[in-house]
Amino acid sequence: MSEFTTIVTSDKDATNPYLPEIGIIKKVVKETAGIKSFQVVLKDEEKMKRFKFKPGQVAQLSVFGAGESTFAISSSPTRPEYFQFSVMMTGENTSALHELLEGDEIGVRAPLGNWFDYEMMKGKNIVFVGGGIGVAPLRSLILFMLDNRSDYGDLKVIYGARTPNDLCFSLDLKDWQRREDIDLILTVDTDFPGWEGKVGFVPVVLGEEDPSPKNTIAITCGPPIMIKFVLHELERIGFGDKQVITTLERRMKCGIGICGRCNIGYKYICVDGPVFTMEELKELPNEM
Ligand SMILES: Cc1cc2nc3c(=O)[nH]c(=O)nc-3n(C[C@H](O)[C@H](O)[C@H](O)COP(=O)(O)OP(=O)(O)OC[C@H]3O[C@@H](n4cnc5c(N)ncnc54)[C@H](O)[C@@H]3O)c2cc1C
Ligand code: FES
Known part of the structure; x- marks a missing residue:
């Protein structure tokens, strides 16, 4: 499990990693006809200051009354004023997300999963x-x-x-x-x-x-x-x-390696991924 997993939720209730933190949408950017970016901050300013993630990590975002889905964080940790998600409208939850406006609240469980190994990439x-x-x-x-x-x-x-x-x-x-x-x-x-x-x-x-x-x-x-x-x-x-x-994109539910929804062979995409090298992929069963 990543060193950052549940850093947000664990503050709130160490026994229930499913409880989201409350995020506030600061800005909505229409990227294309079907894609919007949402710039989000945590409602709790202290938690926002402590919120850390790495490129490649994802979040479970919930629209209250609609559902919860997985999205990559599309902003960089080097620009920490907010974190951003870019959402393509495909179904129920993403349509509900597209309805939201600046100032609206969403549930955020983040950061989840592994990340791009940018240390290994130095000099390349x-x-x-x-x-x-x-x-x-x-x-x-x-x-x-x-x-x-x-x-x-x-x-x-x-x-x-x-x-x-x-x-x-x-x-x-x-x-x-x-x-x-x-x-x-x-x-x-x-x-x-x-x-x-x-x-x-x-x-x-x-x-x-x-x-x-x-x-x-x-x-x-x-x-x-x-x-x-x-x-x-x-x-x-x-x-x-x-x-x-x-x-790899695999439908997720818990996002924290508990429910078994996202596995390919012995790997859980939510904690061992979503980032994989080709070498790692070749060791997995061909279920993709
Ligand atoms: C690790 C990861 C990162 C992701 N990052 C992003 C992102 O940055 N931006 C983004 O827009 N979407 C991303 N997705 C996909 C996003 O999670 C789904 O589009 C979303 O869950 C759909 O929810 P819905 O209720 O709107 O659609 P549903 O009503 O559940 O489904 C509508 C349609 O979308 C398909 N679908 C649903 N979930 C997925 C999925 N996980 N992968 C492929 N197809 C799916 C369904 O098969 C169906 O055809 C990511 C998924 C994963 C697993
Ligand atoms: S989503 Fe539950 S184990 Fe990965």
């Missing part, structure tokens, strides 16, 4: 490969690395969505396009009037870019079908299993 080049809302946990690590820029080598981001209007985090994308210390490649599935980026699926664009595996870590997150082809492509390019990192 990093290739981020993201698709759709899967870019949310990558954003946390990208901002973290930009805020600790001298610790890392070249940063390359390959990010794709169906159309230009489906790309999240437009302000960040503009910033990364402008900066010289990060290389951003955007792609969309089909051409669009006025679009100046690439056209093609993310794994194909990754193959065209052909990043050198030398002293490089590749991190990918996105729809399962995209991840599958990206992993094949990285292997073809010459990335070793220890150089490839991905996150």
